[in-house]
Amino acid sequence: xxxxxxxxxxxxxxxxxxxxxxxxxxxxxxxxxxxxxxxxxxxxxxxxxxxxxxxxxxxxxxxxxxxxxxxxxxxxxxxxxxxxxxxxxxxxxxxxxxxxxxxxxxxxxxxxxxxxxxxxxxxxxxxxxxxxxxxxxxxxxxxxxxxxxxxxxxxxxxxxxxxxxxxxxxxxxxxxxxxxxxxxxxxxxx
Ligand code: MN
Numbered sequence: 026x027x028x029x030x031x032x033x034x035x036x037x038x039x040x041x042x043x044x045x046x047x048x049x050x051x052x053x054x055x056x057x058x059x060x061x062x063x064x065x066x067x068x069x070x071x072x073x074x075x076x077x078x079x080x081x082x083x084x085x086x087x088x089x090x091x092x093x094x095x096x097x098x099x100x101x102x103x104x105x106x107x108x109x110x111x112x113x114x115x116x117x118x119x120x121x122x123x124x125x126x127x128x129x130x131x132x133x134x135x136x137x138x139x140x141x142x143x144x145x146x147x148x149x150x151x152x153x154x155x156x157x158x159x160x161x162x163x164x165x166x167x168x169x170x171x172x173x174x175x176x177x178x179x180x181x182x183x184x185x186x187x188x189x190x191x192x193x194x195x196x197x198x199x200x201x202x203x204x205x206x207x208x209x210x211x212x213x214x215x
Contacts, residue, residue, distance in 0.1 A: 027064045028060050028063055028064055028092075028095060029060065030052075030057045030060045031099050031102075033048065033052055033102055034102065034103055035105075035106075035107050036107075037049065037052075039107040040105065040107050040204065041107070041204075042189070042197070042200035042201070042203075042204060043105075043185075044188065044189050046188055046189075047186070047188045047189050050184065050188070051098075051180075051184060051185060052098075052102065055098070055184055056094075056095070056098040056099075056102075059091050059092075059094035059098060060091075060095045062087070062091040063077070063080070063088065063091040063092040063094075063095045066087050066088035066091060066092075067080065067088060067092070072084055072092075077092050077095055077096040078096070078169060080092040081093050081096060081167050081169050081170060082169055082170060089165065090165040091165075093165040093166070093167045096167060097146055097165065097167060097178060097180070098180070100175060101179065101180045101185075103206065103209050104177045104178060104179075104205060104206050104209050104210065105201070105204050105205070105206055106204055106205065106206035106208075106209075107204070109204075110205070110206055110207045111207065112127055112207045112211075113207060113211040115211065115214065116207060116210055116211040116214055119157055119214060120157065123156060123157035124157070130149075130159075131202035133159055134147060134149060134159055134179070134198075134202060135195065135198040135201070135202050137161055138161070138181050138194075138198050138201075139195045141163075141181050142163075143163060143164075144163065144164055144181070144182040144183070145161060145162050145163040145164060145166060145181055145182070146161070146162050146166065146167075146178050146180060146181065147159065147160075147161050147178065147179050147181060148160050148161075148162065148168050148173075148175055148176075148177065148178045149175075149176045149177040149178075149210065150173040150174055150175055150176060151173070151176055151214060152173055153172060153173075157176070160173065174213070175213065176210050176213040176214055177205065177209075177210045177213070179198065179201050181194060181198075185197070
């Protein structure tokens with residue numbers, strides 16, 4: 026079963042801080058290309074028919090890069106909400122335990138993402154012992170390869186924000202953390 030491009034969970038003009046123009050390129054062109062290219066590199070190999078997660082954990086090179094980018098983009102878009110979402114109690118308690126408060130978490134997350142050099146992703150993850158951490162990855166990197174459970178990610182490749190924010194990555198991140206879909210994060214925490 027080939028991978029397919031998922032629809033965005035909101036209208037392209039719904040977010041406010043990310044424009045329809047950006048989403049036309051980011052979802053319809055970049056994300057689609059990663060899905061299509063992952064299918065191309067998986068076809069006829071031991072990975073054909075495997076899940077993106079299985080491929081991410083085992084593959085290297087172009088198949089890893091495209092499968093991870095396909096997974097990362099779906100996860101990123103699902104983590105954004107057009108409307109403010111309250112932080113569910115269990116997640117709130119976990120964030121307070123790890124970072125002191127929800128606001129301290131979003132500050133630290135945005136700061137880590139602003140300092141993630143070059144193209145990559147910044148993640149909130151759950152470690153094997155249940156603790157929450159912020160990690161940066163470069164290029165297509167995904168924390169699943171380190172045995173970490175992703176809860177939230179932000180895309181800091183320039184294509185994610187350059188049409189709307191140009192070089193102002195910190196402004197994009199300030200707006201991103203105000204649009205986190207906390208229900209999605211809480212579901213990932215389990
Ligand atoms: Mn992207």
